[in-house]
Amino acid sequence: MTTQTRGDSFRDEVREFLREHLPAGWQGSGGLDPGAYPGFREHWRALLVEHRLIAPAWPREYGGGGHTAVESAIVAEEFARVGVPRGGANDPFGIQMIGNTLLALGTEEQRRRFLPGILDGTYVFCQGFSEPGHGSDLSNITTRARREGGEWVIDGQKIWTSNALTANWIFVLCRTGDQDTSRYQGLTLLLVPLDQPGVERRPIRMINGGDEFCETFFTGARTGAGLEVGGVGGGWQAATRLLTFERGETTATLPVRFRAELDRLRTLIELRGAFADPLVRRDFAWCWSRVELMRLNGQRNLARWAQGESIGAESSLEKLWWSELHGKITGLACRVLGAEATTYSGQDPVSYFLCDEPGAPADSVSSWVKVHLSTLGETIAAGTSEIQRNIVAERLLGLPR
């Protein structure tokens, strides 16, 4: 695998950093008390900023590490291996999504203002794409932005805004042109401050009891001219570009997280003596195989990526694979728990999506059940399985729209 050959010495550096800075007896974030996790995460993030590991592939002039994309994936993989976060809860939006988009499409002025600020915590971003009426069909959004003097004025509603309560800025896909004549051309991606009278955030309680999503209302909300990313009318291209950054790194990290979860499941099954059941044995072997197939394909994709090939619609295959698999794994855990899984007991998960954190107790009923409930959102969020299958069929197989 190319990330192992080309990145060997860099990988050693990352491992050395982890050895030096992880607390003694570290078992993974899942081994922390869930109440202690946010504090640890904040402390850990500050350390990553100081050592320029928070955004390894960004240019050093903006506070990044100046490393290659492959090296950045190595950081992600090694951090996943020991079960430690890559940054704060909003960094996927601030760094991976809007930060990377600004690097690719932003003006120099936008980069200088926002990139260092995203890293040092001045700007904490969340994402405003989906609307109550437009989830999968993003090109039809109706939140409007109009120019009024030197400002944009925004009216409309966004939904499924992850981590909105911990953010202070939002990137919003708005309609600035005429909807009938220019479905795609009339969109603009705007950066908008959240702490203003025209913006209201209301948490949505989810199936797993958590409230990490919000509805976000814009009523005459304002932001400055010059804060459109990719230019006025360039919102569709910017949004499409931005969503490609959402995936990439998961190729390296998901197999690691899924394997850690499988190891916990194996321990649970052993604790309950359930491998005596031939169906449990077979189903576990099936889950293990699917995770191994994901790992092998991930290595292949990373090798292609390292050789400069772009991963486009293939990321839809990855997303289909893991999201359709995950509920089967957590479902097997619930079957093994039996009646116990009809109630909550034990430690809550530290993280609900994409598996609990490595190091979580193998026999915590609440962790398995709440993650199981969360898997129902994984085949919906970031493009439903149906949309992913359309992308695969149209872009990889060339079937007509």
Add this chain to the structure above:
Amino acid sequence: MDFSTDQDHESVRSSVRGFLTRSGTEADVRRIMESEPGHDPDGWAALGKRLGVTAIGVPEELGGAGFGFAELAIVLEELGTALYPSPLFGSRVLAAEALMRSGDERVADEVAALADGETIGCLALSEHSGAWRPDRVSVKATPAGDGYSLEGRASFVVDGAAADLVVVVADLAGEPSLFLVPPDAEGLEREPLQTVDLTRRQARLTFDGCPARLVGTPGTAPRVVASVLDLAAIALAAEQVGGAQRCLDLAVDHAKTRVQFGRPIGSFQAVKHKCADVLLELDAARTAVRTAAWSVDNAPDEVPVLASLVKAHCSEMYELAARECIQIHGGMGFTWEYAAQLYFKRAHSSALMFGTPDHHREALADRLKLGA
């Protein structure tokens, strides 16, 4: 392993493809599958003697051509894509590997003849219950003169009727052992079976006081057969990847051109999603088979787990691909005349041969030491 494009792989692939374009069209396949031997002697000579695919992965001192199992898997994948009937699997993978892995230097001439393609071999292992297990064989061996005498029956012997040389797993005083039966042996009766998949022949062999040579030492069979079964699993998985790719290609081509309700049927999501699901399973299968075949020569400890993983996955993947190919073609897909039925029958048979998906998942559970 290295996932970069391998020049050796591509040269092997393109030479086999060249052969198949000339001599392995659907019309050729149908002609050969209905012929008496079930393979084309000229085509077999071209593959073996001229292209040298039978020598791939055989050590050079035994008449081999270098390369490894990874390259052999590419040949099998291409033959599986075309459904080209040939004894490569039965002879090169089953018989030759059993002899090579026996550690017996006295069979060097036989291995060389198999590597050359001059001789076709088969492996008689399964009895009528269809368990591919050396400890369940019904053939018994007893000492007779300088050699041994075999009594009993073996079923589902791939290429058993066409083979010149028969490698037999037989019970020798309680120890499963390997034997070699010469082409013109007395007391060997071969009865071709009526196979569902006409592109791969099988036979029932009856041994009635049949003379045989011991290969290796008494009790070698469990070790040798275990490793040959792993190779068989990977070889069939490679064929399954090739066959499934053809099924998907046929389905996608049809979906693009067949118009109903004024639109190509490939524009309907119900059809699109079937194709996407097949590609999803196939894409994962391809990488895993490549890794498994590579591990035969480079990471032998990983072979047992990967062999069971790919055989279980690729069997179900190929059946899905062949089933959806027929479904997307509608009535035409169900006819004898159209190619899809040939692929479905190969998918069906290769999924059940050498261990069903359930068998391999149970084997995987053992190999992962679940609950141990």
